[in-house]
Amino acid sequence: MSPLIEITDPKIYDPAVVLIDVRGGADAHERYLQGHLPNAIFASLDDDLADHPEDAAYGGRHPLPNLHDFAATLQRWGLTPDKHVIIYDDKNAAMGGARLWWMLRSIGHDNVQVINGGLKAATDEGVELSTDDYKPQPAATLYPVADSYKNTVDIEEVKKAAKDDNRVVIDVREGARYLGHTEPLDLVAGHIPGAVNLFYSNSLSPEGKYLTAQALKTLYQNTIGNIKPGDVIVHCGSGVTACHTLLGMEHAGIVGPRLYVGSWSEWSRRDLPIATEKN
Structure with missing residues (x-):
């Protein structure tokens, strides 16, 4: 499977797909509410995809979250190992979209793709955006993870x-x-x-x-x-x-x-x- 998917691909709007909108920065959720793909789950780069380090000298400014915490986040998003995940962000995948793709691949979830061009590709294509605060049905169980991130x-x-x-x-x-x-x-x-x-x-x-x-x-x-x-x-x-x-x-x-x-x-x-x- 290619790690990229084009905005014109109808699979993006398949109800069985877990569609995730990643944003970073203090106004991340506010920007999400201003317009996102229908049924896209909001994900915070800073809160969902990173830990909050006491000292950036040990792990940097965006260290990976504890695996148990990440598993709980995936459960909250309704994600199970069999799900097809499609991700995008508002920075051409550079500010969170690719990070979540890499994190999922690192824990063994291979059925994941990133929308080529992200939100801009959607607006360029004339996709009608949603402004609701979409909340998915959580998964019944915690997402199974190993002891460490790979690679x-x-x-x-x-x-x-x-x-x-x-x-x-x-x-x-x-x-x-x-x-x-x-x-x-x-x-x-x-x-x-x-x-x-x-x-x-x-x-x-x-x-x-x-x-x-x-x-x-x-x-x-x-x-x-x-x-x-x-x-x-x-x-x-x-x-x-x-x-x-x-x-x-x-x-x-x-x-x-x-x-x-x-x-x-x-x-x-x-x-x-x-x-x-x-x-």
Whole structure:
């Protein structure tokens, strides 16, 4: 199954599908109420898809939620292992849509797709939006989860990988942040020494949709080269937009790269080496 689905696909409106609208920021729910796809469940990036860290030096600004808490959230959404899940957000999948896709894949729920182009694709297509606060019927039981999320790496593994020519650490933040020219969110500007930069939005067309699978494969292979997918680590500022790149990689047939969840928000708070030159 492709990780992407087009807004014109009638499966999006199948009553058996669990349709989820992800938003981030303090006004997330307010924006959802201003217009969303009919029967789309509201999901908060900050409350449903992340924990609230006491110290971002340990886990970053958007650490993954406790698995039991995430299972309870999935139960509240009416999600069971057999359900087809379709996700979108209002930022071309970059601010939550891809994060939820990755989280579900990480716990073994493979029947999940993201709407290519997100909410903008819907409005461009003339889809009539709803303004109700849709509440689904909760599932009868807690969603079954394992003991840990799969395909993640911690800061110690990133330290090793960044020095290993047979592995690659990809930083998907914009170039100005990577080079240390500006840092709007974290305490220090720059990047992990040895990491290479590939801005996540390079994978999008001017209309805000992912490039074709072949174009994405070419884009990513130019950075990865002959390195095996399992030796690729992707990070961003806090483990959110990195998932956008991981989704694009899977669409391109590059399956197996791993997520450094803590990302720059963790690394930059640990008194570790920081680079400002292009690798």
